[in-house]
Amino acid sequence: MRNFFLLALVVLFASTAFAEGAIFYNGSLSIAFDNSAVNSGDNLKGEFTIVNFESVAFNDAYIVVEVSVIDESANRYPSQFNEDNVIIEKKFDARVGANSRRTIPFEIALPSNLSGGKYSLDVYFRTIRAPVKGIPHIFASPVRKEFTVTGSGNFPVLAIIRAKTVFNGQEGPVGSPIEPNAIISGNVFVKNSAKAQQSATVWAGLCTWDDTSCETFNSTDSKQIDVPANSESSVALNLKGSSLPGAYAIRIEVRDASGKMISLYRNRAIIVGPTSRIRKLDISANKLSVGAPAELNLLLGSSPDHYNNPDFTDFDARVWVEVSGKKIFEKTEHIDNLPFVEDLRSYSFAFSSSVLAERFKVCSSVEKAGQQMDFYCFDVMPFEDSPTVQEGRVEVATEYNSGSGLLKVTVCGFDGVNEKEELNIALRLTDDVSSKKIRDSRIQQGFCLNDSVAVEAKKYTLAVDDFRNNVQVLKALDFRVLEKDSCNNLDGVICSSGQMCNGSEIDSSSEGVCCSGTCVTEQPVEVNDLPSQTNEDLFPLSIAIAIIILGLALIVAYFIINRGNDEGLEGL
Known part of the structure; x- marks a missing residue:
């Protein structure tokens, strides 16, 4: 049952992540250590490299870093099925300009x-409202080193024992349904691996959407805990739900006597x-x-209440720009x-x-x-390092052989004067x-890169991250053999022999020409069915024929007379 539940959650997360691809900004994150082998008490040093492939700046971006003791025997996601222990969390400013690194x-x-x-450094890159790489509040898809x-x-x-810790009867950051203003009861389990009893404080806080970005907590609770040697204990905590519908993160910490977080x-x-x-808000200019x-x-998102699936009606979305506290632009969009x-x-x-x-x-x-359901602001200011304008490019070409199923990918780099330039890219081909x-x-x-890979006749996305020029090239590839639909599915009929279509004909049917209308029996055309002509109808035609004959006679006479004159002149 556990394995089945795990599989179900993995599938659910994968489908949700795919469906919500639009809420991610397009960027990359990489980690480099000065030294991946260190001593206790040392500083773990290195650098993060971030790239913004978007045409808008990430004005409030940040990086979340978590140091974890690794449970190597378990799956990484969902987090409630492993016993990783986050012992350090830090945040770093990661503001970066458009198409910049x-x-x-x-x-x-x-x-x-x-x-x-062995430890892991799990790193997430996001703005206040939208992720770029990974989702920290559910421990999903970090860049790990x-x-x-x-x-x-x-x-x-x-x-903290993840598999046993529950709020509202649910373990892990899944999100169980709560009524507005209701009490959210929790039970936090903590294990002690030491040979002596340990005392600490267990703290929990409720925060809108993502605990790494919220400035205040809607509700908090804490209790002291004494955990016997080589054993475990639990404490009950209660949080009060907000009056506003939405998704809320519950952050859980074990803190030592000095108040320092030692398990998250x-x-x-x-x-x-x-x-x-508000899932995204950005501006095209970084200077007015x-x-x-x-x-x-x-970008507005519908209610996260996937238990009742409610529509949201009759509300306003407002946007504005302030300079020195004064609004210089404001617009309200009423949404039915x-x-x-x-x-x-x-909306734009x-x-x-x-x-x-x-x-x-x-x-x-x-x-x-008159009630504010959501609110979000960010500051725009000059970046310390202005992005260097790059004029180079990469050219991406693909060729698919349906017979062999082989996809050829060619990527070549060029500088600003169209000379060849060495590649500095990442290439990903993903099954849609x-x-x-x-x-x-x-x-x-x-x-140039020349690569070949055998693929099935399906839909794919090819992404080429050009780190030299801070841009991304995306290509949608569709190698499916699209079969024509049946006439029945096209709401039409196939006319039998001897029938004709009384309506429009559709050529896209798998069964031939499909009639979007009704089929009627073809009627043979009889001579008697032809329209009759009256004497009045024939009279203009007879006059025309007579005029033509008269004209021809005059022309012949003219040439005969002239011929006789020409012969007389020749005899003089």
């Missing part, structure tokens, strides 16, 4: 009493009801100029209905600035009947249905 050095102090062994520690300490000895886990709650959330055009882009099944809806708002500004604020809100990566390669040499 940034390198961010990092240093993470490791405890002096850290036990020796492992390192080893040499040390004789015993830290950590306390860890998460749960989740869905407060049921109709609402809408008088009279210069700019555009705000807003955002159906639950629509999931996402986008063009405007021209009346002022010159390098620092300004972009905001949006969702309001219904299963999200399985058929190819996932990193190429940093040669002017």
Whole structure:
């Protein structure tokens, strides 16, 4: 049963992630260690490299870093089926301009009493509202890099037991349904691997959507816990749900006597009801100029209440731009209905600035009947490192042989003057249905890549990340043999022999010409059925024939007379 439940959750997550691809920004994240083997008490050093492939800046982006003790015997996702133990979490500013790259050095102090062994650095890259790489509040799809520690300490000895810790009867950050303002009861289990009893504080907080981005918690609770040696204990915590429908993260921490977090886990709650959330908000310009055009882009999501699937009706979405606290642009869009099944809806708002500004604020809100359902703002300011304008490019060509099933991919690099340029790319070929990566390669040499891979006749997405020019090339590939639909499915009929279509004919049927109408019996045409002609109808025709004959006679006479004259002249 456990394995079946695990499989079901994995499938559910995969389908959800695929369906919500639009809520991700397009970018990349990589990790490099100065040294992947360190001692306890050292600083783990390295750098993150982030790339923004979008045409808009990530003005409030950040990186979440979590150091974990690895449970190598378990699956990575869902998190409640492994016993990883997050012992350190840090955040780094990751603002980056449009079509730009940034390198961010990092240093993470490791405890002096850290036990020796293998650890992972799980890294997530996101903005306040939208993910770029990974989703930290559900421990999904981080960029992971492992390192080893040499040390004789015993830290950590306390860890949250993920499989037993529940809120509202549900383990893990899945999201069980809660009524507005209801109490969310939890039970947190903690194990102690030390030979002596350990005391700590167990703390939990409820926060809108993602605990890594919220500034305040709607509700918190904490209790002291004493865990016997080589044993486990639990404490009961209660959180109060918000009055507003939506998805809420439940952050769970074990804290030592100094208040430092030593074990981290998460749960989740869905407060049921109709609402809408601002999933993305961005602006085309990072500097306002008088009279210069700019555009705000807003992406709204339907209610996260997937238990009742409520539509959200009769509400307003507002966007505005502030300079020094004064609104220079504001627009309200009244929305009659955002159906639950629509999931996402986008809006664009063009405007021209009346002022010159390098620092300004972009905001949006969702309001219904005077109540603010959601609110989001971000600041725009100059970037420390202006993006270097690149004029190079990569050219991507594909060729598919349906007989052999072989896909050929060619990628070549060119600089700004059309000369060959060495490649610095990542190439991914992904099955659109299963999200399985058929190819996932990193190429940093040669002017051209020539690759071949055997693939089935299905739909794929080819993504080429050009790190030299900070752009991404996407190609949708469809090698399916599309069969024509039946005439019946086209709401038509096939006319039998001796019948004709009284309506329009459709050539796209698998059975031949399909009649979109009715079939009628062909009637043979009889001579008597032809329209009769009266004497009045024939009279104009007879006159025309007589005139033609008369004209021809005159022409013949003319030539005869002239011929006689010509012969007389010749005799003189």
